[in-house]
Amino acid sequence: MAVRRLAVLLAALLIAAPASARAADATLGVRLEDSSQLPAMTLSVTLPAQLLGGTTGEPTFRITENGVEAKVISAEGATDAARAPVDVVLVLDTSGSMKGAPLTDALAAARAFVNAMGPEDRTAIVTFAFEPSVRSEFTSEQPRLLSALDGIQASGETAVHDALVRAAGLVAKNAGRQTAIVLLSDGGDTVSVTSFQSALGALKVSGAAVYAVTLRSKEWDPRALNSLASQTGGRAVTAADSAQLLSIYEALSEEIRTQYLVTYQSLRPNTKDLEVLVTASLDGATAVGDLIAPNPLYATAASGPVLKPVSPSVFARIAAIMLTFLSVTLFAWGVSLLLQRRSTGLDRLEFYDQTVDGAADRSASPGTPAALQAKMQDAVGYVAGRWGFTRMMHSMLERAGWPIRPAEYIYLHLAGVLVVGLLGMLVSRSLVVSLLLALVAVILPLLLLENRIEKRRAAFEEQLPEVLNLLAGSLRAGWGFLQAVGLVAEQMAQPASGEFGRAQTEARLGLPVEQALDHMAARIGSPDFTWTVSAIAIQREVGGNLAEVLDIVAATMRERSELKRHINSLTAEGRLSGTILIVLPFIELAAVLIVNPRYMKSMFTATFGWVLAIVGALMLVVGWFWLRRATKVEI
Structure with a gap:
């Protein structure tokens, strides 16, 4: 079908080429107006200025559907006084590449366009660089529109797709009127959050025809805009330099305000889409426009009244x-x-x-x-x-x-x-957010519990040398080992007091004191105390001066504790640097999201942005382990 459509289009262009030099590049704007009276199909056709200038009489129309000529039932035009009012959104590129003469000429062309509109027509103005900005909502007050064009400066990148979505949103608020969007840009999209397909979908929903004016520059890329124009019933125009913008805008203003309703008899082809080619002739000049419209035969009929979805309570x-x-x-x-x-x-x-x-x-x-x-x-x-x-x-x-x-x-x-x-x-x-928060609620208490265990173990190890000295002193004073354990439970603070008190209770209930201390070592999880319990068990098995053994162990633990504190002081700067390096990216991310959230949207909406985020997170994890390894010294 595409080959047949191309052949028909080439044939029509060959017929129109010699007709007139001023219509050589003329293109019709074609939109589907009504398909409810099938087989009668009504199209809205706007004639280009090349076809209208200096002509008399009414144009004649020839229509082919899927390559087969169809019968034209009627073609009616409306005068400027009797036609339906139109709503037009002027979308102007104010990126850095438009500095100087391009922006000055573009604003002059926009002012001429506003002045050419009828008293019932309404115009809105949207400018875009890094992001779109609505300079004026729809209004027919020309002074207000001209004032909105004052003070515009060129800077930043080019967010074409975002600007078109914003314009489509303005059009959607005014359903039921004839609408059009006139877009001027000198380059391709560079920073839009919205994709091409999303922008095209928004434009189709709004029903507005896009007239794309592309200004040649170093960043000139008309392919996307040409596609948008053709798929929305508008057309694309290229300006070799900014001096041509005034005449182009005046011609577009006349096109948009010159409308014909052409009704033809559909052949009801058995295809999902209809490829319609319209040829208009007037005083020897010819213009061609095409349209891809959904076949009404394939439209799904509603089985009942459409109800608004009910939001769950x-x-x-x-x-x-x-x-x-x-x-x-x-x-x-x-x-x-x-x-x-x-x-x-x-x-x-x-x-x-x-x-x-x-x-x-x-x-x-x-x-x-x-x-x-x-x-x-x-x-x-x-x-x-x-x-x-x-x-x-x-x-x-x-x-x-x-x-x-x-x-x-x-x-x-x-x-x-x-x-x-x-x-x-x-x-x-959001169910995803809810599940993530539930996962955090599962993990966070366990982490707090582990942190409490670690702090309790560290506090016990701080008390351990003093505990051993107290045990040694009690043994020298002639006390039994179990009595010395009871003295520690009475005299020391928590956690040593509670743990030794439990060991004493287990021993009194018949458990050997060595096993009670083994249970205590397993609960505490302290390597130092585990070695101490082993030394006590060996000494009680083979005999010897237990008080002296405990004094030696206590002295060794104090020396190791002093060495640990010395190492911690030497590695404090490295640990602080590691913490800053890990936390700093998140602080910078939060700052950027607060100051300019749009700047970071691409990171969370584009696939490449997610890839960068995942790679960055993995590098942070690897860096954290490496810094921890570098600043932690085993003794």
Whole structure:
């Protein structure tokens, strides 16, 4: 079909070429006006100034549809007084390449265009460089339009697509009127956030014909604008220099205001699109225009009244989110049931004391909120126990020194995740954002718990030399080792006091003191204390002066602690530099987003921008590990 269309177009151009020199480059503006009366198809045709100038009489029209000539039923023109008013958006390029004479001539041409419009016609003005700016909304007041053209300066890049979308938005607010967009640009698009296809889609929705005026320059690239003009029913004109802009704008003004409604009888071809070629002749001059229109035979008829989509209520969104979380939880539970090992009697008795304590606390009346919360907590504890989470959380909570049962912590953690997810969905109205916030709510408490464990371990290691000296002094005074442990539990501060008190209690209940200290070392996770417990166990096995051994270990720990502090002071500058280098990109990103958010849009809307962001994030991670490795010295 494309070959046939090209052949017909070439034939028409060959026929029109010798007709008149002033119509050699004439092109019709063709738009589909009405296809509801199939087979009658009505086209809106605007005649170029080359065809109108110095002529008399009415033009004749010849139409071919998919390469086959169709019958012209009627062709009616409207006088300037009787025609329907038109709305025109003047879109002017004010990028840096338009400095000097090009911008001056363009503004003069725009003023001439405004002065040529009829009293009922309305004009809007949009300028664009790095981003579009609406200088004037639609108005028929010429002084206001001329004032809007004052003070325009040329600078920046070229955002053609964004400007066309802004112009299409102005046109869409005034549906039902004859509309056109006259665009002037001297180069291709360089910084638009909007793609070519998105701009074309917005223009088609608005129904405005685009008349593209391309000014030759070093950045001249008319291909995209020619395509936009042809696909919206307008046409493209090239100006060799800015001095031609005045005559071009005057001609376009006459074209837009000269309209013909041409009705022809469609041949009803069995194709999705109709390739319509219109030839207009007047006083020996000929102009040709083409149009690709959707075939009405393939249009989907509405089966009923079109209703406005109903936005789901807040409660519906909450219910949807809760059902989503519930379905994911049930799926994970079902998978875990297939993978988990069979529980033993010891597993069931491990947290029996907590189960009994929890049952004792649940004395609320049935049906009350407290009773419902207790049942939910029991269910969470049961599921967590089957999955093995209870054992893991019990160990972490013990190491952190938090006086809370694992089932209670898991219940509060899940409740927090659900609340954060719901709030994120209500505020952002995005499931992706809600899931990301829920993921943060899952990870952040665990990180805080790990941080608490690390701080408690560091505090215990700070106390350890003093603890060992106290044990050694007690042994020299004739106390037994278990009595010395009890003295540490009484005299030292937390966390050493609590940990040694628990070890003393375990020993009194029959557990060997070496095993009680081993359990304590496993809870604390301190390598220094692990070695200390090993030294105590060996000495108690082979005999010797335990007080002297503890003094030597305490002295060694103090020396290592002093060396660590010395190394930390020497590497402080490197660690600070690493922190600044990691944080600085995010600070700069936030600053740019606040000062000029449009500058960063391409980073988050273009594929290449996402690639750069991902590569940058990976480089930050690698740099963080490298800096951490360089500033951390093992002793």
